[in-house]
């Protein structure tokens with residue numbers, strides 16, 4: 001760095017510049033100064049860029065720029081204590097193309113300050129203390145393309161302020177205190193690409209206010225107090241690509257409001273008070289993400305998003321949704337992730353996620369769901385993660401578990417798992433799919449005696465009290481082996497015969513000991529035979545299990561490398 005500066009200095013000396021002001025770095029034709037108590041004197045006359053930061057002089061005068069006024073092209077004062085810019089300061093600097101006072105103490109500027117700056121292309125007055133927008137400032141700036149007035153104290157915009165800026169492409173008024181716009185505020189600004197009005201006090205937008213902005217690509221209206229939007233407000237801004245409306249007070253969106261925005265690819269509507277969305281809101285558009293969290297939506301109706309065929313992410317979390325209609329997500333062919341967490345769902349309709357071939361992640365955590373419809377997740381071939389944690393499931397029947405098998409990862413923690421016989425399908429499924437679920441987090445909540453214990457640690461003799469030998473826990477195991485067995489057949493079988501296949505299902509956890517508790521004198525001979533058979537079966541199970549695990553860990557290595565492989 002030192003060396004570079006020395007070299008630069010040598011170079012500038014060589015090219016005839018005799019000195020660089022104290023506290024400045026000169027790299028002809030640029031001069032950067034920092035921390036100066038006064039405006040630098042003896043700035044080289046060839047200076048075209050002067051950049052001053054953290055300087056403490058109070059005012060800027062015409063004399064300050066006299067030595068290099070003709071060459072000056074870019075002039076920046078940043079984070080400095082300057083309070084005043086005297087009239088005529090820029091009268092003899094006709095070549096200034098970019099001018100910035102940012103982070104200053106300036107409260108007002110002379111009306112005619114910029115009168116000779118016809119070449120001004122970019123003007124920034126951001127982060128100062130300006131409170132009155134003077135229309136005369138901008139009247140000579142017919143070639144201005146960028147205007148940044150953000151972070152000041154403006155409360156209103158005189159209607160004629162921007163009318164001379166026929167070439168302007170960017171205006172930011174964000175972070176002021178503007179409460180009202182006229183229908184003519186942006187009249188004639190057909191070159192405008194980006195308009196920032198966020199962080200103000202706007203409550204309503206007059207119909208027609210954006211009608212002349214036919215080339216507008218980005219409109220920021222977030223962080224205002226807007227309560228409603230007219231359905232024709234965006235009807236002329238057909239080139240809009242980004243529209244930010246979050247953090248307002250919108251309660252409804254009128255039908256048709258986003259119907260004619262074919263290029264729209266980003267919209268934010270989160271943190272409003274939207275109570276419903278009507279079909280006919282969104283026309284065909286390039287939207288990829290739709291953020292609707294922190295609203296008051298209670299229902300999602302069929303076809304609401306039907307035209308959003310390019311949507312990849314739909315965020316509906318933190319609403320009051322209690323009903324999602326079966327066809328609510330119809331048409332979302334590209335949807336990769338849907339977030340419905342922290343709502344009031346108690347159930348889902350069958351087919352809700354059908355016809356969404358690209359869906360990977362579904363978040364449903366923090367709801368009140370206690371069961372899943374049959375056919376849930378049917379037809380989803382790339383399912384990655386489904387989050388069902390913090391819901392109201394006491395258990396999951398085999399059908400639901402079969403459906404969840406389509407996912408690579410299932411989150412099941414913080415549910416009120418009831419560890420009785422009905423938990424057996426889940427327990428067995430968890431053991432069969434250790435890679436899908438973090439088993440250490442799936443804990444019994446009831447009965448009290450088992451509260452906090454892992455579901456996978458529960459053995460049959462705990463889940464199925466001895467007295468209830470006719471309970472169908474074992475038959476559910478039977479069912480898995482012979483799906484077509486009619487239920488009547490199961491209850492006739494002896495308990496011993498039933499438990500045998502269970503121990504097979506259970507891999508090695510029970511090691512045959514559980515069965516011994518059932519021994520009674522009468523059946524001892526049969527039991528000896530059974531025990532021999534059992535031992536043989538168990539040994540077979542152990543051996544095959546070891547082999548299976550080896551295979552599996554082999555697959556696991558591949559699985560880690562390839563997210564789509566389903567173990």
Ligand SMILES: *[C@@H]1O[C@H](CO)[C@@H](O)[C@H](O)[C@H]1NC(C)=O
Nearest residue numbers: 118119120121143144145167
């Ligand atoms: C106006 O600005 C453009 C760049 O946006 C520049 O090329 C052109 O020379 C400027 N015209 C005048 C008259 O300064």
Ligand SMILES: *[C@@H]1O[C@H](CO)[C@@H](O)[C@H](O)[C@H]1NC(C)=O
Nearest residue numbers: 153154155176177178179201
């Ligand atoms: C913004 O304007 C409101 C009145 O419209 C006023 O009460 C408030 O103090 C202003 N805030 C600032 C930071 O000027």
Ligand SMILES: *[C@@H]1O[C@H](CO)[C@@H](O)[C@H](O)[C@H]1NC(C)=O
Nearest residue numbers: 279280281283284303306307
């Ligand atoms: C889809 O867009 C068309 C306009 O092209 C509109 O008529 C229709 O109502 C929209 N459909 C939905 C379900 O919003």
Ligand SMILES: *[C@@H]1O[C@H](CO)[C@@H](O)[C@H](O)[C@H]1NC(C)=O
Nearest residue numbers: 335336337359360361384385
């Ligand atoms: C699914 O979630 C995972 C993990 O959070 C993430 O890496 C991935 O990008 C998500 N996929 C889609 C399509 O959203």
Ligand SMILES: *[C@@H]1O[C@H](CO)[C@@H](O)[C@H](O)[C@H]1NC(C)=O
Nearest residue numbers: 342343365366367390391414
């Ligand atoms: C579980 O969900 C409820 C309801 O949405 C929520 O109030 C609670 O904070 C959640 N609990 C945790 C630990 O996230």
Ligand SMILES: *[C@@H]1O[C@H](CO)[C@@H](O)[C@H](O)[C@H]1NC(C)=O
Nearest residue numbers: 434435437438439440441442
């Ligand atoms: C399972 O969850 C526990 C507790 O949060 C954590 O310590 C452990 O790393 C997790 N295991 C896996 C395989 O993610």
